Amino acid sequence: MINIQEIRSQFPILKTLVRGKPLVYLDNAATTQKPQSVIDSLVRYYTSLNSNVHRGVHYLSNLASEEFENSRKTIQRFINAEKESEIIFTRGATESINLVASSYGRAFFKKGDEVIISTMEHHSNIVPWQMLESELGIKLKVIPISDEGELIIEEFEKLLSEKTKFVSIVYISNSLGTINPIKKIIKKAHSFAVPVLIDAAQAIHHKKIDVKELDCDFLAFSGHKMYGPTGIGVLYGKKKFLEQMPPYQAGGDMIKSVRFERTIFNDIPFKFEAGTPDISGGIALAEAIRFIEGIGYDEIESYETELLEYATEKVSEIPELKIIGRAKEKSAVLSFVIDGIHPHDIGTFLDVDGIAIRTGHHCTEPIMQRFAIPATSRASFAIYNKKEEIDLLTQSIKKVIQLFK
Numbered sequence: 001m002i003n004i005q006e007i008r009s010q011f012p013i014l015k016t017l018v019r020g021k022p023l024v025y026l027d028n029a030a031t032t033q034k035p036q037s038v039i040d041s042l043v044r045y046y047t048s049l050n051s052n053v054h055r056g057v058h059y060l061s062n063l064a065s066e067e068f069e070n071s072r073k074t075i076q077r078f079i080n081a082e083k084e085s086e087i088i089f090t091r092g093a094t095e096s097i098n099l100v101a102s103s104y105g106r107a108f109f110k111k112g113d114e115v116i117i118s119t120m121e122h123h124s125n126i127v128p129w130q131m132l133e134s135e136l137g138i139k140l141k142v143i144p145i146s147d148e149g150e151l152i153i154e155e156f157e158k159l160l161s162e163k164t165k166f167v168s169i170v171y172i173s174n175s176l177g178t179i180n181p182i183k184k185i186i187k188k189a190h191s192f193a194v195p196v197l198i199d200a201a202q203a204i205h206h207k208k209i210d211v212k213e214l215d216c217d218f219l220a221f222s223g224h225k226m227y228g229p230t231g232i233g234v235l236y237g238k239k240k241f242l243e244q245m246p247p248y249q250a251g252g253d254m255i256k257s258v259r260f261e262r263t264i265f266n267d268i269p270f271k272f273e274a275g276t277p278d279i280s281g282g283i284a285l286a287e288a289i290r291f292i293e294g295i296g297y298d299e300i301e302s303y304e305t306e307l308l309e310y311a312t313e314k315v316s317e318i319p320e321l322k323i324i325g326r327a328k329e330k331s332a333v334l335s336f337v338i339d340g341i342h343p344h345d346i347g348t349f350l351d352v353d354g355i356a357i358r359t360g361h362h363c364t365e366p367i368m369q370r371f372a373i374p375a376t377s378r379a380s381f382a383i384y385n386k387k388e389e390i391d392l393l394t395q396s397i398k399k400v401i402q403l404f405k
């Protein structure tokens, strides 16, 4: 059994009072809060390690480089990558996907090639590919979703053909909470020799990810959604692909030598890490991993499932409320609409009670189109949330409905 009080005590921000009321933070799909160990790691870096990494010969530079590279090893072990060099530090999931679209796409796609994504992708996994449509003349093919918010897998199978050159798919939807059957998708795509990128931005803090077991070719995630800092993220890529891909950005660290006649690029992962990285963020990300592993994914999954089930049951008592996203396999996201009340009004009134939810299209406008709604209200849960907070959420929603009657 996990001790929620003990976990909460590790998050100083949870003691915040919002206009005199305790903060109820239910906007975890946007970003999670940070435990003291992650905050301390950032402070420790700037207090006693700050120095630029790699290339340095002095004491601090060696220390900072060692810690930064140790963090890469921690991430490699965390997702069970074969090689350290398969872990590339980026700014987040968005940059990771852009890196692949830009580098892999420009190098290997040609006019008429097809890339498969789905209706439930975050804009970060739509627009980078769309840009290649106009630049290279490739075609985006989109897997439709059902009324429950599940991928229609038979449609995916129909879209796959010899024209398909890439599949890029979200593991867990940030707007619907749907957990996609990515193992099945990867296997099917591989039967057509098509590489697959998994957008794990919403999965990495909820589910154990083993890239070898999944056999995904690329995996993208952000530090800030897994109790780590903002500004740091990861792209995992299989060595055989990364080695063939050209650099995404150019500058320091991504080269072996620069001559005006010819520049030789560095080996992976550095080939994709131009410029000074987010050193403190990279080091603190390893601390976030230690926080997650300290609790354990089994405990995390079972507690968060309990929270989601409790929340679903509670809000289902409100007849005016309709849940958007009712997939059988679902993670800690509860999106809903209430007839006659705009989600922004719901969010604003809940904020008066100290309850932080997110309202809007959640960077997934095609999902809103699919359900013919302008926006949803979204409560999303993390390991420090409590059932009492869900009770407060429900009470507050009921109050808003009364106000608008």
Ligand code: PMP
Pocket (backbone or CB within 6 Å): 029, 030, 091, 092, 093, 094, 095, 122, 124, 125, 170, 172, 173, 174, 199, 201, 202, 222, 363
């Ligand atoms: N994909 C999904 C599913 C997301 O939820 C998000 C963030 N909301 C992203 C990608 C982009 O992540 P970031 O903004 O951290 O790059």
